[in-house]
Amino acid sequence: MAEVxxxxxxxxxxxxxxxxxxxxPGQLLSVSHLASDPRGSAMADEAKAYPPNHGLAEEIYLMQPDLVLAGSFTSRATVAMLQRLGVRVEIFEPAYGLDEIPGQIRRMGAILGREDEAQTMLETYEADLAAFQDEVTRNPRAAIYAANGYTQGxxxxxxxxxxxxxxxxxxEEVGxxxxxxxxxEQLVMLAPEAVITSRPYPGNSRAEDVMLHPALIASQDDLARGTFSDRDWVCGTPFVLRAVTEMAALRRALTSDRGN
Incomplete structure (x- = not known):
């Protein structure tokens, strides 16, 4: 077993x-520069306490780490260079489901020698997630619709x-x-009760124009248009429960408004 x-x-x-x-305390030296961006990071304020890195092998090696944490899509050149230099690198796959988050928590806890803290976090996560299952009486149909018309099943x-x-x-209805x-056109014909879109980034991205198309807006009332903040949706951490809470509130509003 590796040392802590x-x-x-x-x-x-x-x-x-x-x-x-x-x-x-004191165990974590640096986090990526993305961690301090409130648009994508659920812990942007906390990240300000850590020196940022930009995923470059040279800057990370000079920090003299005894462990580097990376994702499977993190710069492969940097990961390969650090490994050649003898630095221990632990690579995490993305979480594609809520049931994969406990494994992420357990693994991080084991790697950092913080198993007890990870177990406490896991128990809280599972209890909070289970609480959502008891209140659903009807399942409104919804669609996730993001830049370039990308949807997720x-x-x-x-x-x-x-x-x-x-x-x-x-x-799921259309594969x-x-x-x-x-x-x-397909989205409009499916006529979901709610369309969930991401919050546009500052600037003028034509890829995001589809989320504000008149045909989409005309097919939805104000109640049925939900937005999500990327920071609570992108990573397999307990912060996904904030996204579930937000969407559950939208679902309750829909079902209550329509007499169900």
């Missing part, structure tokens, strides 16, 4: 957050968030279990 690391550097947004939640973390909140995902590009 004392100098940990994380270079992935999702490992950043798990490490910040579980690491002992039940075999995705976002799709699992919808299920936990009590929605039925219309992407998008893993996600894909759904034409706007």
């Amino acid at each position: 690391p004392q100098r940990v550097v994380s270079m992935n947004l999702c490992t950043d957050q798990l490490a910040m939640m579980l690491a002992a 039940d075999r995705s973390l976002s799709g699992q968030i919808l299920i936990a909140a009590g929605f039925a995902n219309v992407a 998008f279990s893993d996600g894909g590009i759904m034409p706007l």
